[in-house]
Amino acid sequence: MSEACPILESEITCPRCGHVARETMPTDACQWFYDCKGCGALLKPKAGDCCVFCSYGTVPCPPVQDGSDCCSNA
Numbered sequence: 122m123s124e125a126c127p128i129l130e131s132e133i134t135c136p137r138c139g140h141v142a143r144e145t146m147p148t149d150a151c152q153w154f155y156d157c158k159g160c161g162a163l164l165k166p167k168a169g170d171c172c173v174f175c176s177y178g179t180v181p182c183p184p185v186q187d188g189s190d191c192c193s194n195a
Contacts, residue, residue: 127186131178137162146174148183 129148133155134141140159146152151172155164167176174182 125186127183128180129183131174131180133164133173133177134179135159135162135164136177144174144178146178146180146182151182151184 127148129146130143131146132141132143135157138157138160140157142158144155152174153166153172155173155177156162157164164173164177166172170176171185172182174180175185180186
């Protein structure tokens, strides 16, 4: 397989208020919490997802894009 560059930006949509924010994803760690910039809700990953980008983003996190199980050991 060729090594593809992961997409590093994703749009997170708050399930509570619908606010959409474009964010840069970390490449060295999972982001388990995210404060909505619209309503202030604290977003956490859905069951089975490794991070908030995989749950609420338009693009999954870089490790998942690369085919790994992300960095969740849960």
